[in-house]
Amino acid sequence: MKRLLYVLFFIIGGMLFGCESSNEPDAPLTPNIRTLQAYEREMVDASSLFAMDLFRQLQQGDDPNLFFSPYSIHQALSMTMNGNRGDILREYLEVLRFGNMSQEDANSAAKELTEFLLGVDPKVKMAIANSIWYREGMQLNPVFRQTVADYYAAEVASLNMASPQAKDVINHWIESKTNGIIKDMLDYVPAQAIMYLVNAIHFKGDWKYQFPVSNTVKQPFQTGPGRQVEVDMMSLDTGADIRFSQQGDITYLEIPYSTGQYSMGVLVSENFELDKVVSALTLEQLNGFRSNAAMRSIQLSFPKFKMRQKQDDLKEVLIELGLETPFLPHPENFSELFEQVSGGMELSRVIHDAFIEVDEKGTEAAAATIVEVVVTSVPSGPISYRVDKPFLFFIQEAHSGAILFMGKISNPSLGG
Structure with missing residues (x-):
């Protein structure tokens, strides 16, 4: 069901952010609009172009559906770029568009655009949060610390990464920032881990025109010519004011939330050639669909759905986009992160987890991105390990490899 491309467009345009319905239906809803600075508009374009680049790479997989938050990934990597300089910094800037x-x-632009998005709608329920966790005992570069605090409002803390609870600390932070939706995202902390840069985003919004629950019935959804599946289809009772346009075989519409300041953009290929449309789609074309859409009275039917999709590692995807050096043991990688580090550093993993639920009332979505930085050799110093489980043992000669004695201990308290 790659027809779910509309999910991409509600994210890449920054068009979907949550809003809660008022207890007073007649209360005025006025968005807090201001003129965007030139570099803020450049940030919008950069984030949208990056979203389209990333989508093209991710959709090459076998999964018929796709959902992610390019804004979250863009934020996490934008923080990460500040640990670099020179050519490597330029590599980040280019890939992030x-x-x-x-x-x-x-x-x-990252700072001011985020502040704008968080405050533009008085009915919005949205959170965007950043954090950085670095290996306990290391000295973070004060310039880097100040930069991520000033521009990304990042929470910065040291962490005992040798502790089995290290991953739980990060996972609990993500869970708390995504309204309990994204759980147990980080599976382990490798011995070489030296830093985690994390972004979390949560938004929840009510439709401006809510779908009556009683109208939801099983109806066919066409997955291709002559192919269909049964889905829960929501329907409005009457026509609603929805921006709508049709250009050739392409239909575009915007389903509004709250004040209408935020909406879910939907792009449909009527002849089932969505993959071809996506491969040729430009930001200019997308903006053209938006500008050509006009308000129409639409009695809309729309599928109800819920999905969660995790990208265990975006490394290969990002390398394909041109972010190569940060994933290599290059001596100039992350030269601005710490005051003193013995050994090189590199990106190890970029993990992404995203969830969305669309029902009669509205939409709830959450996502998180984890950027893992490791040293190319395990930091020096003692480590702790306790042999506290049954074990096999050998007494052997080193040169020949001959085993002289062999045994197993399952209960050391029992004597022989």
Whole structure:
């Protein structure tokens, strides 16, 4: 069901953020609009272009559905870029589609655009949070610490990464910032781990025109020519004011939330050639669909759905997009992270987890991104390990490898 491409467009356009319905239906709902600075508009374009780049790479897999938050991934990698300089910094800027923006302008745009999105709708229920966890005992570069605090409002803390509870600390933080939706995201902390840069986002919104639950019935959804499945289809009783356009075989519409300041954009290929449309789609074309859409009275039917999709590692996808050096043991990687580190550093994993539920009332979605930085050799110093389980043992000669004695201990308290 790659027809779920509309999910991408409600994310990449920054068009979907939650809003709670008022207890007073007649209360005025006025969005907090202001003029965006030039570099903020560049940030919007950068995030959207990055979203489209990433979508093209991810959709090459076998899964018929796809859901992710390019905004979350973009935020996490934007924080990460500040640990670098020179050519490696430029590599981040290019892959993140910042174009000719300076590092300072990119950071300023990230900060101010996030603040705008969080405050634009008085009925919005949304959270965007960043955190950085670094190996206990290491000295974080104060310039880097200040940068991520000032521009990304990042919580920064040291962490005993040798502790079995290290992953739980990060997982609990993510869970708390996503309204309990994204759980147990980080599966383990490798011995070489030196830093985690994390973004979490949660939004929940009510439709401006809610679908009556009694109208939801099983109806066919066409997955291809002559192929269909049964789904729960929601329907409005009457026509609703929805921006709508049709250009050739492409239908575009925007289903509004709350004040209408945020909406879910939907792009449909009527001749089942959505993959071809996506492969050729440009930001200019997408903006054209938006600008050409006009308000129409639409008696809308829309499928009800819920899905969660986790990308265990975006490494290969990001390398394909051009972010290569950070994943290699390059001596200049992360030169701005710590005051002193013995050995090189590199990106190990970029993990992403996303959830969405669309029902008669509205939409709830959450996502998180984890960027894992490791040293290319395990940091020096003692480690703790307790042999407290049954074990096999050998007494052997080193040169020949001959085993002289062999045994097993299942209960050391029992003497022979």
